[in-house]
Amino acid sequence: MHDEVRTAAAFYASPAGERTVRLLGPHLTRRWPELTGQRLLGLGFAAPYLPLWDDSSALTVAARLKAAISSSESSIIHYPRECVVSGKGLPFDDLSFDRILMIHALETDHAEAGLLRAVWKILKDDGRLLLVIPNRRGLWAFSDTTPFGQGTPFSQGQIRLRLGQAMFHVEHSETGLYVPPFRKFGSGKIGQTIEKAGGTVLPAFGGVVIVEAVKNIWSGLPLLTAKSRIPARRRIFEAG
Structure with a gap:
């Protein structure tokens, strides 16, 4: 897990990382x-992407997962408002954020179900989650020199299932990062051309899956009293 954070930090400090932000940025925006006026949390290793909204968001916070960081790295800050958190219990009040961007988070966290449920709690009821994860069918999932080659990749079907189990409803799903993880393909107009064409030509083989989801606040299951002649209020318990 420690190697995953070191890989991400080194990658985004390199020209290859800067090109990746430029290629993925348009998908996110x-x-x-x-x-405008909204509170944004970047969870995982999201700091390189948060400046996309610095000019409009009311508050932007970056949070890295403690499980993936060694003690020697815990004091290294990559963003002005960055903290280190535990995926099982995020140190934010319930309903704290309007938007949450997760990148280099779910695929590297062993307690993925607990992490998504913690995100569900701190996201406002009308908030939105934007999740970027390695696509198991894409080349980037096999590249050990990038953070997208760390942890466990997902298919679009798998991430929909995980989100559903955590009481999220997927509203949009697409792939991105069609440029192969090779230096000569990612630079300049070549990379931009491949990225624009990839969604039409080879959409299933993008390097990442990008999913936007909202909270499913109606996913409780009703428990009714059997054989009762008197109408009783439904009891609701949380599923998942």
Whole structure:
């Protein structure tokens, strides 16, 4: 797990990491063009992408998962408002954020179900989650020199299932990062051309899956008293 954070830090400090942010940035801002007056949390290793909304969001916080960070790295800050958190219990009040961006988080966290449920609690009821994860059918999942090659990749079907179990409803799903993880393909106009064409030509083989989801606050199951002649109020318990 420690290697995953070191890989991400080194990658985004390199020209290859900067090109990746430029290629993925348009996918993210198409979903969230601007976040005027909204509170944004970046969870995982999201700091390189948060400046996309710095000019509009009311508050932006970056949080790295403690399980993936060694003690020697815990004091290294990559963003002005960054903290280190535990995936099982995020140190934020319930309903704290309007938007949560998760990248390099779910695939590297062993307690993924607990992490998603913790995210569900701190996201406002009308909030939105944007999740970026390695696509198991894409080349980037096999590249050990990038953070997208660390942890466990997902298919679109698998991530929909995980989100459903955590009481999220997927509203949009797409792939991105069609440029192969090789230096000569990712630079300049070549990379931009491949990225624009990839969604039409080879959508299933993008390097990442990008999913936007909302809270499913109606996913409780009713328990009714059997053989009762008197109408009783439904009891609701949380599923998942």
